[in-house]
Amino acid sequence: MASNGALDARDRGATLSRLAAERFDVLVIGGGITGAGAALDAASRGLRVALVEARDLASGTSSRSSKLIHGGLRYLEQFDFKLVYEALRERDLLVSKLAPHLVKPVSFMYPLYKKVVERPYVGAGLALYDAMEGTRRPVPHHRHLSARGALRRAPALAPDRLAGAMLYYDAQVDDARHTLTVARTAAAHSAVVATRVSVVGLLRDTEGTRVTGARVRDEETGREFPVRAEAVVVCAGVWTDLVHELAGIRAGYRVRMSKGVHVVVPRAAVDADTGMILRTDKSVLFFIPWGQHWIVGTTDTDFTGDRAEPAPAEEDVEYILAAANRVLARPLTRADVVAVYAGLRPLVDPRQGNGGKPTTKLSREHVVDAPLPGLTSIAGGKFTTYRLMARDVVDAAVADFGRDVPGSVTDQVPLLGADGLAAVQPAASRLAEDYGVSRATVEHLLGRYGTLAAEVLKLTRDDAGLARPLAEGHPYLRAEVAYAVTHENALHVEDVLMRRTRLFIESADAGVSVAAEVAAIMGRLLGWSRRRRAAETRRYLALVQAEQTVTAVDPGPAPDRALATAR
Ligand SMILES: Cc1cc2nc3c(=O)[nH]c(=O)nc-3n(C[C@H](O)[C@H](O)[C@H](O)COP(=O)(O)OP(=O)(O)OC[C@H]3O[C@@H](n4cnc5c(N)ncnc54)[C@H](O)[C@@H]3O)c2cc1C
Numbered sequence: 001m002a003s004n005g006a007l008d009a010r011d012r013g014a015t016l017s018r019l020a021a022e023r024f025d026v027l028v029i030g031g032g033i034t035g036a037g038a039a040l041d042a043a044s045r046g047l048r049v050a051l052v053e054a055r056d057l058a059s060g061t062s063s064r065s066s067k068l069i070h071g072g073l074r075y076l077e078q079f080d081f082k083l084v085y086e087a088l089r090e091r092d093l094l095v096s097k098l099a100p101h102l103v104k105p106v107s108f109m110y111p112l113y114k115k116v117v118e119r120p121y122v123g124a125g126l127a128l129y130d131a132m133e134g135t136r137r138p139v140p141h142h143r144h145l146s147a148r149g150a151l152r153r154a155p156a157l158a159p160d161r162l163a164g165a166m167l168y169y170d171a172q173v174d175d176a177r178h179t180l181t182v183a184r185t186a187a188a189h190s191a192v193v194a195t196r197v198s199v200v201g202l203l204r205d206t207e208g209t210r211v212t213g214a215r216v217r218d219e220e221t222g223r224e225f226p227v228r229a230e231a232v233v234v235c236a237g238v239w240t241d242l243v244h245e246l247a248g249i250r251a252g253y254r255v256r257m258s259k260g261v262h263v264v265v266p267r268a269a270v271d272a273d274t275g276m277i278l279r280t281d282k283s284v285l286f287f288i289p290w291g292q293h294w295i296v297g298t299t300d301t302d303f304t305g306d307r308a309e310p311a312p313a314e315e316d317v318e319y320i321l322a323a324a325n326r327v328l329a330r331p332l333t334r335a336d337v338v339a340v341y342a343g344l345r346p347l348v349d350p351r352q353g354n355g356g357k358p359t360t361k362l363s364r365e366h367v368v369d370a371p372l373p374g375l376t377s378i379a380g381g382k383f384t385t386y387r388l389m390a391r392d393v394v395d396a397a398v399a400d401f402g403r404d405v406p407g408s409v410t411d412q413v414p415l416l417g418a419d420g421l422a423a424v425q426p427a428a429s430r431l432a433e434d435y436g437v438s439r440a441t442v443e444h445l446l447g448r449y450g451t452l453a454a455e456v457l458k459l460t461r462d463d464a465g466l467a468r469p470l471a472e473g474h475p476y477l478r479a480e481v482a483y484a485v486t487h488e489n490a491l492h493v494e495d496v497l498m499r500r501t502r503l504f505i506e507s508a509d510a511g512v513s514v515a516a517e518v519a520a521i522m523g524r525l526l527g528w529s530r531r532r533r534a535a536e537t538r539r540y541l542a543l544v545q546a547e548q549t550v551t552a553v554d555p556g557p558a559p560d561r562a563l564a565t566a567r
Contacts, residue, residue, distance in 0.1 A: 004452070005188030005416050007489035009526060016218060018192050020225045024050045026397060027214060027229035029199045029243060032062035033175070033383050035235035036182040037390030037410075042233075043189035044413050045394070045406045050227060051191060052216055054198035055308070056495045057183050060237050062383065063176035063499050064310075064343025066262065066286055066298055069094055069103050069384045070170040071129055073277070073284075083365050085132045087384045095171050096138040098387075099415045101450030102181060105139040106172045106289065108275040109154055111327060115163040119144070126168050142168035154272035158329040167274065172288060175383060176499035177448060178415075180488055182386075185415045195489055196220050202232065202247040202375065211247070211374035220491070231397040234377035237346040238307050244371065251371045255379045256349040257307070261316035262297030264339040264505050265332060270294055278327055285323045291475075293338060293506060296324055303344055309546050312342040339505040341547070348380035368396045387411070417450025424451045435460060437467055437477075444475040456483045466521075471514045476501045481521040491526075493518050493540040504544070515540045 026042040028035045031053025039051040053059075071088040094103040110126075112118045126142040143166070150165035151157060187193050201215035203226055213228040236243045240255045267289070276287040288295040299316050317340055325331040348367045366381030366389045378393040391408035398405040424431075425446060432439045435457040445453035459479040460467040466479035484490035484500035496518050498504040503511030511518075519533040519540075528536065 004455070004487075005184035005186070006487040007184055007187055007193055008487065009485045009489050009491050012194075012220075012491070015192060015194050016197070016225075019050055019052070019194055019197070019216070019227050022048065022050070022192070022228075024048045024192075024213075024227070024229040025401075026050075026231050026233055026394065027052070027227055028233045028235055029214065030054075030060075030235035030237060030239070031057040031179070031183060031193070031195060032060045032235065032237050033058070033179045033182065033386040034062075034237065034378060034381065034389050034393075035233075036179050036186060037386040038233050038235050038378075038393050039186035039191045039193065040182050040189065040413070041387070041390040041394045041408050041410050042397075043186045043191040044409050045398075047398070047405065049186065049191040050229065051183065051186065051193045052197040052199060052214070052227070053193075053195045054219065054239075056195050056491070056499060057193075057489065058176040058179035058499050060239070060307075061343045061346060062179045062237075064260075064341055065175045065383050066260070066288060067172050067175050067290070067295065068106075068170055068286070068288065069173050071132065072382070072384075073125065073129060073168075081132075083382075083385075084129070086388060087382065088129070088132050090384050090387060091171050092138050093387075093411060094173075097414060097418070098411075099173075099178065099181070099418055101417050101421055101447060102178050102415070103171050103173045104447075105169050106275050107140075107167055107169050108277045108286070109145070109150060109272070110166045110168070110277050111150060111154075111157060112163045112165055113161050119164060119166070122166050126166055129168065139169035139171065142166055153274050154276060156271040156328055156330065158327060172290075173383075174448070174502065176502070178383075180499070181415045181417065184488070185413065188416060189413075193489070196491060199243065199246065200224065203228070209373060211372050230374070230401065232375050233393055233397050234375070235393065236377075237379070238344045240346065240377060240379045244377065247372065247375065249371045249375075251377060252350070252369045253367050253379065254349045256347045257303040258345040258347050259301050259303035259310055259316075259342055260298040260345060261312040261320065261340060261342045262295050263317055263320050263337050264290070264293050264295055264341075265336040266338060267292050267294060269330075269332060269336045270328065276327075278323065280323045285320065287324070291506065292473075295505075296320055296332075300345075307344060310342040310344050311547060312340045316340075316342070338508050339510060341505055346379050366392070368392050370396055370399075373400065417452045420451050421446075424453070431457065435467070441475065441477065445477075448480075452487075455487065456480060459483060459486075470501070470517065471503060471507060471511065474501075474503060474506060476503070478517075478521055481518050482525060485522050485525045490522065493522065493536045494543050496522065497540060498543075504547075510544045512541060512544060 025047040026049045028039045028051040043049040069091045071084040145165040147162045147164050196219040197216050199214040200217045202211050203213040205212050211232050217224045234243050238257045244251045278285045321332050368378045370376045376397040381389045428442045432442045470476040470478050484496050490496050497511035515537045519536040523533045
């Protein structure tokens with residue numbers, strides 16, 4: 001494995017051969033943020049690690065979140081102080097040291113509508129939130145705003161009843177890119193990372209008492225083979241119960257699925273220069289700035305359908321728009337909605353004592369279980385606390401190794417692209433000149449690849465066409481598609497359009513109009529025939545239809561819904 005952690009999709013055969021041939025210390029099941037984090041935690045302790053992911057890295061919940069790295073203000077109200085404290089520490093570590101290229105501070109305004117009671121209550125909560133942060137402060141303190149000050153920052157708010165606002169800071173991340181970067185960093189520490197490889201059974205020793213690895217299936221060919229490991233770690237999110245069932249075991253908890261939906265609207269639809277958080281009857285609603293868009297959400301409802309494609313429902317969209325419109329001067333309509341996406345929270349439901357709690361009240365803390373010797377599993381938690389989850393599950397997995405295993409060091413392991421960032425940022429203009437691209441393009445790349453941005457630009461030296469934008473009106477370069485294949489393990493068009501780039505949620509046509517171009521760039525590298533390219537393009541269209549059922553059912557009156565026609 002290259003030391004830059006390149007996950008080259010063209011080397012997939014070699015990767016699978018290694019999986020089959022080597023004996024690993026730790027086999028991680030699941031390539032969401034928890035599994036990628038566990039692989040990095042174990043690999044950076046010097047262990048031999050393999051990670052298998054049934055579909056694509058971050059294709060489960062870890063590409064479908066609110067994309068906030070936050071303490072979770074609302075958990076303070078639930079007196080979940082430990083969770084908030086730990087999450088704030090993690091946020092600050094990510095912003096300042098581990099992933100400053102990916103995790104960026106963002107401000108949120110909390111509008112106040114009850115003059116007397118609300119300000120002291122929210123103010124006290126935010127003061128506590130700020131106080132829980134460490135002594136180093138990578139994000140600024142909260143501030144009080146008058147009604148006039150609030151309207152200056154967010155003219156979109158309806159002025160009537162507005163009594164003022166609080167402004168506080170958290171951080172945000174491209175969740176799929178962060179997960180990929182953690183997995184690549186694990187690979188840079190020698191982990192073997194394989195996607196579209198599912199665990200279909202667990203191996204046991206001759207006495208049948210200890211788990212000794214897993215039987216896996218290559219989802220591209222259907223071939224099955226065993227992978228041997230001293231410890232198997234289940235990081236399967238909402239699929240955890242299914243993996244436990246594969247092993248015929250009853251773990252100490254079940255995973256309850258809670259669906260969360262977000263809508264994406266253009267930045268121009270809501271005039272504000274800060275994110276916003278509103279209280280709703282059930283929970284909170286965020287307006288999260290996202291490039292040229294806002295992500296608005298989320299919902300929180302029990303879910304029992306297909307885990308792989310948690311399609312949003314019409315009533316989810318209506319709920320979000322209605323909640324947003326309670327405070328906006330110009331209401332959002334279906335015509336504003338560019339995309340809708342849904343994700344499933346893997347909430348821990350202990351076998352006793354849940355008493356049918358609604359999912360908003362279930363703890364976001366994580367649970368580690370060791371249901372069998374050689375098998376450890378983890379569920380729950382939040383994206384923000386993935387590093388701690390990874391540490392805890394690896395600690396549990398190596399507990400019976402009978403030899404000294406070093407403790408977790410991931411608080412000292414910057415993710416790929418983070419090291420030396422301070423020296424690369426000032427050189428942005430020079431990089432732009434060297435490669436004949438705009439400074440805005442270099443900044444876009446720095447925000448996605450950090451110090452590895454030059455690797456992407458280098459691809460344009462051999463093929464100048466790769467320096468062209470992939471989709472009109474979006475900052476992605478064609479070179480990013482090629483890089484996704486050669487360094488980021490992209491095997492199919494959807495890997496590029498849904499996760500390596502975010503055109504699926506950022507483009508009014510969900511990236512459908514550039515799917516054939518993506519297939520062409522990928523196909524040149526992966527040796528796809530013309531027929532295969534067409535099949536890959538069709539496969540993407542089918543996925544878009546399956547995942548964006550809401551907009552297909554009711555595209556609304558918007559003239560710019562090319563998506564509806566493309567489908
Ligand atoms: C709507 C929503 C908003 C959220 N917002 C935030 C937020 O703003 N901030 C925050 O901190 N957290 C947030 N979260 C929580 C956070 O996103 C999740 O806790 C986290 O992404 C879960 O990651 P995971 O790795 O445990 O699960 P997943 O990302 O689902 O990964 C599990 C992986 O296991 C794979 N898998 C399953 N079975 C097998 C098998 N048999 N073989 C191989 N692989 C298998 C799956 O394909 C999947 O990729 C949000 C969650 C939701 C749903």
